[in-house]
Amino acid sequence: QVQLVESGGGVVQPGGSLRLSCAASGFTFSSYGMHWVRQAPGKGLEWVAFIRYDGSNKYYADSVKGRFTISRDNSKNTLYLQMNSLRAEDTAVYYCAKVVWFGELLYYDYWGQGTLVTVSS
Amino acid sequence: SSELTQDPAVSVALGQTVRITCQGDSLRSYYASWYQQKPGQAPVLVIYGKNNRPSGIPDRFSGSSSGNTASLTITGAQAEDEADYYCNSRDSSGNHLNVVFGGGTKLTVL
Numbered sequence: 001q002v003q004l005v006e007s008g009g010g011v012v013q014p015g016g017s018l019r020l021s022c023a024a025s026g027f028t029f030s031s032y033g034m035h036w037v038r039q040a041p042g043k044g045l046e047w048v049a050f051i052r053y054d055g056s057n058k059y060y061a062d063s064v065k066g067r068f069t070i071s072r073d074n075s076k077n078t079l080y081l082q083m084n085s086l087r088a089e090d091t092a093v094y095y096c097a098k099v100v101w102f103g104e105l106l107y108y109d110y111w112g113q114g115t116l117v118t119v120s121s
Numbered sequence: 122s123s124e125l126t127q128d129p130a131v132s133v134a135l136g137q138t139v140r141i142t143c144q145g146d147s148l149r150s151y152y153a154s155w156y157q158q159k160p161g162q163a164p165v166l167v168i169y170g171k172n173n174r175p176s177g178i179p180d181r182f183s184g185s186s187s188g189n190t191a192s193l194t195i196t197g198a199q200a201e202d203e204a205d206y207y208c209n210s211r212d213s214s215g216n217h218l219n220v221v222f223g224g225g226t227k228l229t230v231l
Contacts, residue, residue: 035220044207044222044224045207045222045225046222047221101211104150104152105152105169105170106151106154106210106220107154108166109169112163
C-alpha cells in the first residue's frame with residue numbers, strides 16, 4: 001500500500017534552516033509529481049510547493065518563494081523540502097502529498113502523517 | 122491568485138443530508154476535490170473530479186459543480202462524518218501552477 005512518511009521537523013529559531021524528508025513506498029515514485037502542503041496550528045491547509053515527477057519543473061507559493069526549495073531523489077524514493085530564512089509564520093505541520101494532475105483535474109490521493117515545524121526563539 | 126471560499130461551520134442532524142459549498146473563480150475552469158480531516162489526522166480524499174469517490178469512501182458522499190461553485194453532499198450523515206472538510210483546485214491565474222484550498226468547513230453532526 002502507498003505510504004508517505006515525513007521526517008525532519010523540529011524547533012528552529014527565526015532565520016534558521018531545516019530540511020524535511022518524505023520517504024515514499026508502495027507506488028512508482030519516479031512517475032508522480034509530489035507536493036508539500038502545510039497547516040498552521042488551528043488553521044486551514046496551504047499549498048507550499050510542487051515538483052514534477054522527473055524534477056524538471058518546480059513551483060512555489062508566493063509565501064515561500066525564494067526561501068524554500070523542493071527537490072527529489074528518485075533513486076531513494078524520497079522528496080525533500082529545504083527551508084531557509086524561517087519565520088514564525090512558517091510554523092505548521094508539513095505534509096507531503098502524492099498528486100494526480102492532468103488537465104483541469106488536480107487532487108491529492110495520498111498524504112503523509114505530517115511533521116511539525118516550530119519557528120520560535 | 123484566486124481564492125476558494127467555504128462556510129466556516131455547518132451542522133446536520135444525524136441521518137439527514139448536508140451540503141458543503143466552495144466558491145471561487147478557479148472552479149469555472151478546474152475541478153474541485155474534497156478532503157476530510159479529523160483532529161490530529163492527515164486529510165483524506167473523499168471526492169475528486171466530476172463526482173468520483175476513492176476506494177473505501179462511502180457512497181453517501183457525492184460531489185457536484187455549477188459555475189463557480191462546487192458542492193460536497195453527504196446524504197444520511199453519520200456521527201463519524203463529523204470533521205473538517207476542505208476543497209481545493211488548481212488556480213486559474215498565471216501561467217505557472219498554483220494550488221488553492223478553501224478555508225475549511227467544520228461539520229458538526231447533531
